[in-house]
Amino acid sequence: xxGARNLWDNRLRADFRAxxxxxxxxxxxxxxxxxxxxxxxxxxxxYFALLSLGWNLLAGFTGQFSLAPAAFAMLGAYATGLLxxxxxxxxxxxxxxxxxxTALLGxxxxxxxxxxxxxxxxxxxxSFAEIARVIIGNSYEFTRGDQGxxxxxxxxxxxxxxxxFLAVLLATLVALYFLMRARAGRFWLAIRDDATGAESRGxxxxxxxxxxxxxxxxxxxxxGSLYGTFSQLVSPELGLLLQTGxxxxxxxxxxxxxxxxxxxxxxxxxxxxxxxRSVGNIQLIVFSIVVIVFARFMRTGLWGLTR
Amino acid sequence: xxxxxAEGLTKHFGGVAAVDGxxxxxxxxxxxxxxxxxxxxxxxxxxxxxxxxxxxxxxxWLEGEDVSGMTTVALARRGMLxxxxxxxxxxxxxxxxxxxxxxxxxxxxxRESEARAAALLEELTLSAVxxxxxxxxxxxxxxLLEFGMCxxxxxxxxxxxxxxxxxxxxxxxxxxxxxxxxNEKGHAFLVVSHDMPIxxxxxxxxxxxxxxxxxxxxxxxxxxxxxxxxxxYLGSGAHA
Numbered sequence: 001x002x003g004a005r006n007l008w009d010n011r012l013r014a015d016f017r018a019x020x021x022x023x024x025x026x027x028x029x030x031x032x033x034x035x036x037x038x039x040x041x042x043x044x045x046x047y048f049a050l051l052s053l054g055w056n057l058l059a060g061f062t063g064q065f066s067l068a069p070a071a072f073a074m075l076g077a078y079a080t081g082l083l084x085x086x087x088x089x090x091x092x093x094x095x096x097x098x099x100x101x102t103a104l105l106g107x108x109x110x111x112x113x114x115x116x117x118x119x120x121x122x123x124x125x126x127s128f129a130e131i132a133r134v135i136i137g138n139s140y141e142f143t144r145g146d147q148g149x150x151x152x153x154x155x156x157x158x159x160x161x162x163x164x165f166l167a168v169l170l171a172t173l174v175a176l177y178f179l180m181r182a183r184a185g186r187f188w189l190a191i192r193d194d195a196t197g198a199e200s201r202g203x204x205x206x207x208x209x210x211x212x213x214x215x216x217x218x219x220x221x222x223x224g225s226l227y228g229t230f231s232q233l234v235s236p237e238l239g240l241l242l243q244t245g246x247x248x249x250x251x252x253x254x255x256x257x258x259x260x261x262x263x264x265x266x267x268x269x270x271x272x273x274x275x276x277r278s279v280g281n282i283q284l285i286v287f288s289i290v291v292i293v294f295a296r297f298m299r300t301g302l303w304g305l306t307r
Numbered sequence: 308x309x310x311x312x313a314e315g316l317t318k319h320f321g322g323v324a325a326v327d328g329x330x331x332x333x334x335x336x337x338x339x340x341x342x343x344x345x346x347x348x349x350x351x352x353x354x355x356x357x358x359x360x361x362x363x364x365x366x367x368w369l370e371g372e373d374v375s376g377m378t379t380v381a382l383a384r385r386g387m388l389x390x391x392x393x394x395x396x397x398x399x400x401x402x403x404x405x406x407x408x409x410x411x412x413x414x415x416x417x418r419e420s421e422a423r424a425a426a427l428l429e430e431l432t433l434s435a436v437x438x439x440x441x442x443x444x445x446x447x448x449x450x451l452l453e454f455g456m457c458x459x460x461x462x463x464x465x466x467x468x469x470x471x472x473x474x475x476x477x478x479x480x481x482x483x484x485x486x487x488x489x490n491e492k493g494h495a496f497l498v499v500s501h502d503m504p505i506x507x508x509x510x511x512x513x514x515x516x517x518x519x520x521x522x523x524x525x526x527x528x529x530x531x532x533x534x535x536x537x538x539x540y541l542g543s544g545a546h547a
Contacts, residue, residue: 006438008404186408190397197395200357201412201456202383257399 008189009181016177018260018303022267023170030159039158045270046165047073047227051243052250052262053172054219059248060257061180062212063192065122068109069220069247071129074239076102076221077228078136078143081151085144091154091229098225099218106217110210129239137236148235151228161230168226172219173259179215180259188212192257242284246273249287252294255301264302308371310335310495311387311464316355316365325351327519329365333464338486338496340510340527342503344539348519349499350392353466356497357389358382370463383413386463390470392499394449396456398442402433405441406455413460420459427455432481447478454485464495471502483509503531515539 004010026046033039055069079101080094089097113124136143143149155161179185187208190198199205228234246269254265273283294301309332316329326348333339343349354360356367358379366375369385379389397405403424410420428434431451436444441452450470457465467486471479483505486496490509500506506513507527514524517539523530530536 003438006401006440008400008407183411186404186411189400189404190408190412193397193399194395196359197391197397198412199379200359200383200389200391200395201409202380202388202414203412204380 008186012177012180012185012259015259015303016173018306019173019263020170022260022263023166023173026166026169027163030162036158039162041271041274043158043162043165043230044227045267046162046169047223047230048247048250048270049169049263049266050165050172050223051220051247052254052266053169053176053259054216054223055244055247056251056256056258056262057176057188057219058212058216060251060262061185061192062188062209063195064113064209064212065118066213066216067122067126067241067244068129068132069216070241070243071132071239072102072106072217072220073224073227073243074136074234074236075105075132076224077151077234077238078149079221080225080228081149081234082143084152085149086142091152095222095225095229099222102221102224103214103218106221107210107214109217110213113213114206114209126241129241129244133236133239136239146236148233151232151234153232154229165226165230168222169263172222173263176259184208184211245284246270246287249291251301252291253287253301255303256299258301258303261301261303268302309333309368310337310370311356311497312368313356314366316352316362316367318351318355318360318362320351324519326355326362326516329355329516329519329521331514331521331524333495333497336490336493336495337512338490338498338510340506340513341497341499341516342501342506342513342530342536343516347516347539349516350468351519352516353389353468353497353499357387357466359389386461388457388462388465390453390457390465390467392469392472394446394453396441396444396449396452399440401438402441402444402448402452403428403437405452406459409456410459415460423459424455427459431455431485447474450474451478451481451485454482458485458489458494461489461492461494464497465489467496467498467500469499469501471500471505479505507531 029042051069051073058064058066076098079098083089083094083097109128113121116124137146187203190203191205191208195205250265250269251262253269255261269287276283276286311333314330316326318326329352341349355362358377361376366373369387374382406424406427407420410423428437431454433448433451436448441449444452470482486509490496498510510527512525513527513530515522515530515536522535522539523533
């Protein structure tokens with residue numbers, strides 16, 4: 001693509017408008033879909049869209065390949081659940097605490113992995129994710145372990161939950177749009193493209209990488225916390241590597257480094273995954289093949305095809 | 308007081324002294340050339356001066372302030388910017404966005420950065436390719452773009468590592484003209500180069516390194532006639 005359309009502000013604006021159009025379309029879905037089962041599937045799709053946007057901030061915009069988005073969703077869900085279970089904290093405290101707690105943990109993890117790149121960064125975040133999952137699974141006295149932890153619900157209405165998730169998705173997209181338009185967004189792109197070059201221009205790479213880690217983890221923590229209140233039960237399975245694999249598939253298929261890509265990727269992959277469930281438990285095989293095809297032939301994903 | 312002064316800079320890689328007790332200075336408004344055969348330690352010296360590497364020994368002062376051990380970011384904020392031998396632009400955003408980002412990184416407001424980016428693209432003859440991703444530009448265009456990124460907020464001192472290497476003569480002249488113009492406005496440069504005609508034409512003084520040590524420093528033409536410099540470049544007996 002050439003011409004002024006290729007300028008970052010213009011690319012981002014077009015991308016944001018498309019993402020808003022997807023959200024607007026989703027807002028009409030409950031008018032046509034009344035099945036609680038399919039509304040539930042759509043809510044989980046939006047949960048994955050949030051995780052995908054969180055992971056994409058780190059991997060797509062900042063170039064930091066983490067394998068811990070699902071782990072941070074699990075930690076967000078447990079933060080809310082445990083605060084209620086042990087301290088009877090209401091969700092009005094539990095949800096913000098999940099966001100703040102995962103942001104802080106993300107910031108710490110960001111500081112630890114600051115100098116790591118490529119496979120080393122991926123392996124370190126994978127280790128963190130697995131350690132967090134195993135600790136939660138084995139701390140029966142504190143977390144109820146593999147039996148799972150009950151979390152209070154925000155509301156009984158499934159349609160209400162659908163619109164709550166959609167509103168959070170919209171707010172996340174708006175926040176990411178303004179961040180990516182601002183100084184921070186441009187610095188993240190610079191770090192993604194060439195961290196040494198960014199440093200030589202005067203960009204504080206340490207500060208902006210850790211900021212990206214903290215924000216990405218906070219988005220995942222918020223998604224996990226809301227998911228916990230929706231499902232009313234959280235278990236260590238929420239943090240399985242398999243879940244992170246799904247998130248990566250969604251972003252790669254939808255279009256990495258964009259706002260619209262992760263959203264359409266999450267919707268397509270999760271809805272197809274539900275459809276494939278009826279064919280047989282072959283989702284992972286299918287998505288792995290699709291990811292290989294996209295990584296090889298369509299690196300910009302589905303959204304990239306429109307550029 | 309010198310703009311930049313280094314004394315006794317030393318750095319080893321393994322058992323080899325890449326830079327061995329290097330002392331040099333750059334005066335305000337001066338272009339200092341840094342020459343030497345391959346492997347003489349020029350790029351390591353630049354890495355030490357610009358904070359990319361930590362020196363084992365030695366001190367660096369910028370405008371009288373001891374900046375030894377400071378990070379690259381802190382030095383960039385004090386106006387000492389570095390250009391690399393292998394260009395370091397941001398390949399997946401447009402040439403215009405590269406300049407804009409560099410301006411924001413130097414603390415300019417967005418509007419100011421936009422205005423300066425447009426003017427620099429014109430001056431560097433890059434207007435026709437401003438909307439292309441930097442990764443799509445030719446090697447020479449990338450070097451020009453990196454010049455622009457250095458100068459979007461004028462640095463006190465620009466450290467340029469082989470800016471003329473593998474560049475088309477027309478672009479090389481554009482770069483040389485750019486350096487001359489900026490120097491006339493009072494900007495100082497430390498230029499590492501193997502291109503002797505350009506070094507003679509541009510540099511007020513030149514320093515020559517060999518095997519990590521400074522072997523000569525002075526007015527450019529005198530340094531190029533120095534027997535130690537000739538020997539370092541051409542081998543013993545060359546000046547006989």
